[in-house]
Amino acid sequence: MYPTGALIVNLRPNTSPASYKHLTVCIKPFKDSAGANIYLEKTGELKLLVRDGDRSPSKVYCFGYDQGGLFVEATPQQDISRKITGFQYELMNKGIASDLHTVSAPCRPCSDTEVLLAVCTSDFVIRGSIQDVTNKAEEQESIIHVGVNKLYRQKSKVFQLTGESGNWRGQIKTLLECGVKPGDGDFLFTGRMHFGEARLGCAPRFKDFQRMYKEAKDKGLNPCEIGPD
Numbered sequence: 001m002y003p004t005g006a007l008i009v010n011l012r013p014n015t016s017p018a019s020y021k022h023l024t025v026c027i028k029p030f031k032d033s034a035g036a037n038i039y040l041e042k043t044g045e046l047k048l049l050v051r052d053g054d055r056s057p058s059k060v061y062c063f064g065y066d067q068g069g070l071f072v073e074a075t076p077q078q079d080i081s082r083k084i085t086g087f088q089y090e091l092m093n094k095g096i097a098s099d100l101h102t103v104s105a106p107c108r109p110c111s112d113t114e115v116l117l118a119v120c121t122s123d124f125v126i127r128g129s130i131q132d133v134t135n136k137a138e139e140q141e142s143i144i145h146v147g148v149n150k151l152y153r154q155k156s157k158v159f160q161l162t163g164e165s166g167n168w169r170g171q172i173k174t175l176l177e178c179g180v181k182p183g184d185g186d187f188l189f190t191g192r193m194h195f196g197e198a199r200l201g202c203a204p205r206f207k208d209f210q211r212m213y214k215e216a217k218d219k220g221l222n223p224c225e226i227g228p229d
Contacts, residue, residue, distance in 0.1 A: 006073035008041060013091050023065035027089045028195050029054070035083030037075055042068030060195070065091070088195055107178035110202035112212040115188070118202040120224035122190035125152040126159060127206055130182045142180050144172045144200065149186060152226055158198045174200040
């Protein structure tokens with residue numbers, strides 16, 4: 001008989017309980033995940049989070065840590081073939097999660113202040129150009145193929161040296177609706193790592209970044225130092 005039943009998954013971060021209210025949990029089901037529904041559970045109440053059979057390969061589901069734990073329940077099956085339910089998860093500050101999954105104006109250009117803060121707090125900061133863009137209609141995402149001219153910071157090895165030419169290259173993902181296209185000129189790319197992928201944050205043209213950086217530096221308002229050249 002096909003397995004039945006359910007289990008509760010409670011994530012316990014290695015932080016003080018007082019900080020729990022500031023945390024967001026995000027889960028990303030594996031592409032071949034099957035055999036169970038995943039609910040959000042708190043004090044016996046269930047809210048469907050991921051329905052068995054949902055085949056959105058890049059879909060990420062986020063909720064506040066204080067909203068409850070995960071309740072994974074096997075669904076009735078017509079055969080006895082093996083099915084495995086699996087997912088990745090991340091715990092993050094609510095502010096970071098909001099940046100990654102903003103609902104209003106997700107493609108809005110960043111203000112000068114937002115750019116300068118992004119330079120200080122992002123997981124990666126690079127100067128580069130858009131070599132190509134691959135659109136994934138099914139996933140509603142675009143993959144930006146970036147040629148790197150200067151690497152200021154990266155927490156993961158997303159941007160690497162390629163070939164004998166010694167050029168740095170990498171890929172950054174963003175929403176398809178933002179309509180990113182290849183073009184001339186350099187940009188300052190900033191963003192965060194999410195489930196092992198680089199996600200685009202602020203990305204002004206580099207000449208605009210140089211202007212806003214100089215203006216802030218002249219006024220003593222730069223939140224951090226970075227070589228703008």
